[in-house]
Amino acid sequence: MKSRGGRVDIAEVAKRSGLPASTLRFYEEKGLIASMGRHGLRRSFDPGVLERLALIALGRASGFSLAEIADMFTPEGQLSIDRKMLLTKADDLDKTIKKLSAMRDGLRHAAVCKAPSHLECATFRRILRAAANGALAEKQRSTFE
Structure with a gap:
């Protein structure tokens, strides 16, 4: 060094x-x-x-x-993290993980769906409605199975 x-x-x-x-x-x-x-x-x-x-x-x-x-550092440069802020961020990450998991499952379904076109697939149509309603993050994983 x-x-x-x-x-x-x-x-x-x-x-x-x-x-x-x-x-x-x-x-x-x-x-x-x-x-x-x-x-x-x-x-x-x-x-x-x-x-x-x-x-x-x-x-x-x-x-x-x-x-x-x-803000996690004091003016003297010492680490001082608000634990409540960490919990809030962890909750945000949980929501993001849930949303990404639902998107992943939807993509996997769309990739193997036997319907002649994606728009003819009932599951894919539910995914589209959920996305249009902004509710994709709240859909249970079972929605895409």
Whole structure:
């Protein structure tokens, strides 16, 4: 690791995190990470930035916005996550999983349906009505079996 006095060069942070330097600069602009200064023209970071970037990546993968992720840190940079917010996000993910499962099951049915055309398939017609009513997420998996 290119380290100078406990600092890590932006190129090394980019390489180890898998994020382009432009994303690191954007995160710094948004206050999600902070550089320790510059060595020449290059920003340098505390090695702990990699853990913080992993936390940001986990938050993004879980569907949190950058603003929500920023709120998970105190002004001093310590992690302080609202557990109620985590439960709310978990509930949101459950709804998304249910919706995606229903869509997957519908696609699987449409792929093997014996009807001459999809529009002649009663199950496919139910899927269309559900989608038109915005109720696809609420359909039980059994609807598509």
